[in-house]
Amino acid sequence: MTNKYNSTYIMDTYTICGPYESKGPLARYFDKKYTDDLYFGEKTWEQAEVHLLKEANSNIMKKNKLKQEDIDLIVSGDLQNQIAASDYMGREFNIPFIGIFEACATSGEGLAIGASFIEGGLAKKVIVSTSSHNMTAEKQFRNPTEYGAPKKKTATFTATGAASVILTNQKSKIKIESSTIGRVMDLGVNDVNHMGAVMAPAAGDTIYRHLKDMKRDASYYDLILTGDLGIYGEKILRDYMKTNYNIVLGDNYHDDGTLLYDLGKQPVFAGASGPVCSGLVNFGYIYKEMLKGTYKKVLIVPTGAIFSPTMVFQKESIPSIANAISLEALL
């Protein structure tokens, strides 16, 4: 489903990152950086993630001199079971709350839902937020990190941070121009150490449908950014687009997972992942470069492996999804 929007704009963004991301090449674009450890003064990793998300949403309101009653709705999701980081963030605000789950595709899903409330005249200001935390994700989805299990080179590294966006019906410099909501794809991949392969077909399907519905070529965009396929998933997507749709992705295509870290130096395998990977890259780096005029038309395509350990133990393959959001700078 592709929708063109009339009146949905980004008022501002706010990004917070952890120590790994603050050593990466995009660190200067983030509003707040934690550099010491992964606890941020909390006692558990789960609470540490709640801390980041609360802080991102508090700070974006403070920065824009908005009170809680000025915000109609918070739309938020994360990777914790029961999206606990978002739920426990939500209880700190007297603001209506919508909880969502599409793993690392959350930020795109949230923008599409937020935009629907604004386009329908049902809300004037909506906060869309997401977070991830390397250790909560490792603990929940992979192996207890104390085991020190070796990883495959196709594995990705879950980013730590929180990202928050205020959508508004008042004209600003960055418009949400259109969106294409993803379908659940599953091509039978069940390698939990290669989420790039799991997610590439979802990114491909969504980008293809977006370009077709909007009657655009891939070259229409100054940038097309999937996230978080990593270096191997990025290559798979290029092949997949060429083979299935005869679409050649050019130099304007990149993957957020390859941009967040210094892949040559940081121990992050195939790149970054987690809902906040796209959140940090798109709402930190890309948003700020769009404000400067570096990029005018950008298609962000956050990708999610909606991976259930229970289902994979039962020998199921891993479904995935991707949502495309077209951003346009009105400078």
Place this chain on the structure above:
Amino acid sequence: MTNKYNSTYIMDTYTICGPYESKGPLARYFDKKYTDDLYFGEKTWEQAEVHLLKEANSNIMKKNKLKQEDIDLIVSGDLQNQIAASDYMGREFNIPFIGIFEACATSGEGLAIGASFIEGGLAKKVIVSTSSHNMTAEKQFRNPTEYGAPKKKTATFTATGAASVILTNQKSKIKIESSTIGRVMDLGVNDVNHMGAVMAPAAGDTIYRHLKDMKRDASYYDLILTGDLGIYGEKILRDYMKTNYNIVLGDNYHDDGTLLYDLGKQPVFAGASGPVCSGLVNFGYIYKEMLKGTYKKVLIVPTGAIFSPTMVFQKESIPSIANAISLEALL
């Protein structure tokens, strides 16, 4: 946030239940009943729940002679970690998908999201679906059932089934008249065997805000239905509304959790719970009685304890949420 809608209608509903629900007093209202076991021909409970959700969404389309391309969007959520039942249902349909999580408040959340897409002219037909399965929930949230742990009388019994609704912009006999999206509430309750106490304040806050925003008395509605507070939670809500807002809920107030089973005979403690509890009661029983003219104005308020076992192990209390949806029969 309370929104009045102009153009969102229910085209049809479809409900499927399991053996416990098929022995309850509302069984005749459900479109399909499984009476034998909780597997429905699948090998695992998780797959059994996927089976129900796929079947509900396939059958509602068949019954209404709709093809996949006639549906713009599926909005779905459930109790499994990573909303796996919804994700694995989603991959069976070539339809854009939005995954949501608010535990047992899911059906109300889904209706509010679906309505926002229809009100904004972004979609013409949206399926909203949810499911729960007694054994997947027991296994994930409580104790392995083989342990035979005794339960407190305030515990509830997770319903098994799936419920599906088609929302449309074409006038029908049942209109979605308005909605109030809930805030995350947490009054410090951490008793995992008393979710009625956890959720009653969320129901109270949402009902209060709905009535205030719409300038209505509780007597405006032929029925106000929370779900799934159970018999003790229902009493707590009556007290809470009286004490906090000076609102007396009359004979028009009931809780879905007390209606689904025969509480005198079935071994279900304080009543039914699970996202499909509200789904079955509201989209089976209530919807069909509204079509007959028994009730004209109904406020449904699905309630959810957004309970994370990890957070409760870390000595946290349990947040909750409730969304109110006003249904109106146009007969």
